[in-house]
Amino acid sequence: MEFTSNAEIDSFVIGDNTIELIGYVDGIDGSKQILFIERGLIQNVNMTFFKKEENVVPIEVCCWRNTTIKILGRYEELGTIEPQSTINTCIKNCAKEIGKIIRLQGYIRVEFTLVPMGHSSYGNGAIVDDVYRLRVHIVDFKDDPTLKSGVHVECVGEIKKDKNDGIFLQLENMSKIEIIDELVLSTDNLRWGIIPPETRNLDDDEKNKAKRSRIQKNLDDSGINFSRVDLDEDVTWDSE
Known part of the structure; x- marks a missing residue:
């Protein structure tokens, strides 16, 4: 299955109602259905909901009365992505x-x-x-x-x-x-x-050492016994 390329998506023009798009639904309740959208309408995204860190383009494909949508299958079944090392x-x-x-x-x-x-x-x-x-x-x-x-x-x-x-x-x-x-x-x-x-390493400079001291003081003042906590060392937990 060949998806619509990034280059083609980058070429979409606002107001164009003749675009064709093949991709899978990733953000609506986790659906992984692959869709073929024909005669979709490109619009500017509502910037209230746009987050650059989510690695999406600042446009949206709208479906109107002339749009057709075909479901081509489930994304996981295609095995198109090689698993990354963990x-x-x-x-x-x-x-x-x-x-x-x-x-x-x-x-x-x-x-x-x-x-x-x-x-x-x-x-x-x-x-x-x-x-x-x-x-x-x-x-x-x-x-x-x-x-x-x-x-x-x-x-x-x-x-x-x-x-x-x-x-x-x-x-x-x-x-x-x-x-x-x-x-x-x-x-x-x-x-x-x-x-x-x-x-980063909190011991890099005096500023971060002071921050570390403030954290320790806040722990000590919190009402819980944190006296044994050393933020430079691992803590052994007591489990129920």
């Missing part, structure tokens, strides 16, 4: 792997729920490991009652940045998050996970 890492260091497929473990701190976004939706939650915390987005989300707060999971997905340079892990679907054992982290220990992945 990098084993941890939440603390995952920001070094932007744009790469990684595998890491953590405990669910924020349970996954469906989040509407424009005309589509995605799953959203967060996992923690030691004092580090990572947002997780799931493109094709289905509710799973076993993914409760504190559960120990392994995730495989792509590390990305949002428009504010925040780091998050994007999973294709629910098969990319798996419960790996019966360990369940206590609520108190889950509260330790507050620091985002490191985008």
